[in-house]
Amino acid sequence: MSETMAEAKPIIELEDISVTYQSHVALNNINLGVPAGSFLAVVGPNGSGKTTLLKTILGTIRPSRGTVRVFGRPPWDLGEERRRIGYVPQAMSVDLRFPIRAGEVVLMGRYGRIGLMRRPSSTDREAALQAMQRVGITDLANEPIGRLSGGQRQRVFVARALANDPDLLLLDEPTTGVDIATSGSFYDLLYKLHKEGLTVVVVSHDMGVVANYADTVACINQCMVVHGRPGEVATGEVLACMYGPRAAFLDHGPIPHMVVPEHETLDTEKDKNE
Ligand SMILES: Nc1ncnc2c1ncn2[C@@H]1O[C@H](COP(=O)(O)OP(=O)(O)OP(=O)(O)O)[C@@H](O)[C@H]1O
Numbered sequence: 001m002s003e004t005m006a007e008a009k010p011i012i013e014l015e016d017i018s019v020t021y022q023s024h025v026a027l028n029n030i031n032l033g034v035p036a037g038s039f040l041a042v043v044g045p046n047g048s049g050k051t052t053l054l055k056t057i058l059g060t061i062r063p064s065r066g067t068v069r070v071f072g073r074p075p076w077d078l079g080e081e082r083r084r085i086g087y088v089p090q091a092m093s094v095d096l097r098f099p100i101r102a103g104e105v106v107l108m109g110r111y112g113r114i115g116l117m118r119r120p121s122s123t124d125r126e127a128a129l130q131a132m133q134r135v136g137i138t139d140l141a142n143e144p145i146g147r148l149s150g151g152q153r154q155r156v157f158v159a160r161a162l163a164n165d166p167d168l169l170l171l172d173e174p175t176t177g178v179d180i181a182t183s184g185s186f187y188d189l190l191y192k193l194h195k196e197g198l199t200v201v202v203v204s205h206d207m208g209v210v211a212n213y214a215d216t217v218a219c220i221n222q223c224m225v226v227h228g229r230p231g232e233v234a235t236g237e238v239l240a241c242m243y244g245p246r247a248a249f250l251d252h253g254p255i256p257h258m259v260v261p262e263h264e265t266l267d268t269e270k271d272k273n274e
């Protein structure tokens with residue numbers, strides 16, 4: 001994070017946030033500030049509250065305690081400014097047999113503005129085209145969504161989120177199920193968007209990859225375990241949060257190796273949550 005960024009007014013401010021589903025506490029006492037123009041990666045084990053955190057920022061979940069402000073206001077009170085948040089949900093569920101073309105999926109990102117009953121205007125079509133150009137998929141516009149690869153499809157969903165020209169982009173595990181090379185070029189794309197001025201918050205399981213791109217990494221497990229620059233947080237604390245207290249990290253050669261003791265991965269976290 002540069003000095004100017006550190007001084008920038010936070011775009012996202014979470015103060016002492018707790019979120020409870022029925023009796024289950026999903027997030028407990030989270031504090032987080034995300035400066036405008038920064039790139040934040042959120043990591044944590046399954047069920048640690050990552051999606052809940054994004055939905056709290058989006059305003060679709062209201063915390064049981066604490067204050068959330070996005071662009072200086074509670075996200076559920078943003079009104080028109082709501083379009084300033086782009087969201088790529090986890091495991092984007094689309095019926096791949098549905099005969100819809102990639103370009104139409106991107107245009108759906110404009111529906112908040114168009115209204116479902118109105119025909120898209122030339123401005124809407126132009127915005128969708130620009131979003132496709134930004135993520136490099138103009139050549140896929142007429143392809144049926146079901147015929148695209150996982151990596152291409154994710155770019156379509158990012159373009160859909162960009163169609164409203166947001167200032168903040170939230171992505172929930174966008175590279176799940178794609179290979180390492182595709183995942184790398186996807187993060188290159190996010191980095192480019194970040195450099196163009198977009199504030200990026202991405203949930204990921206891949207600490208090793210996101211650490212190369214993010215300004216800061218937040219590791220959550222109901223609570224905020226640690227939040228800092230990648231070089232500072234790649235510690236035993238994060239590894240213990242992600243993989244259990246006896247996980248070891250062998251740093252030999254260019255590719256770090258994670259060694260997780262048998263049967264001591266998510267079960268440990270699950271036990272902790274129960
Ligand atoms: N609608 C809901 N009702 C009840 N409990 C929920 C609901 N949504 C999530 N939870 C619980 O809250 C906890 C946090 O869920 P969340 O989806 O935020 O985790 P996550 O970190 O995104 O997990 P994953 O890595 O599997 O996507 C989990 O224990 C989950 O079972």
Ligand SMILES: [Mg+2]
Pocket residue numbers: 050051052090172
């Ligand atoms: Mg999730």
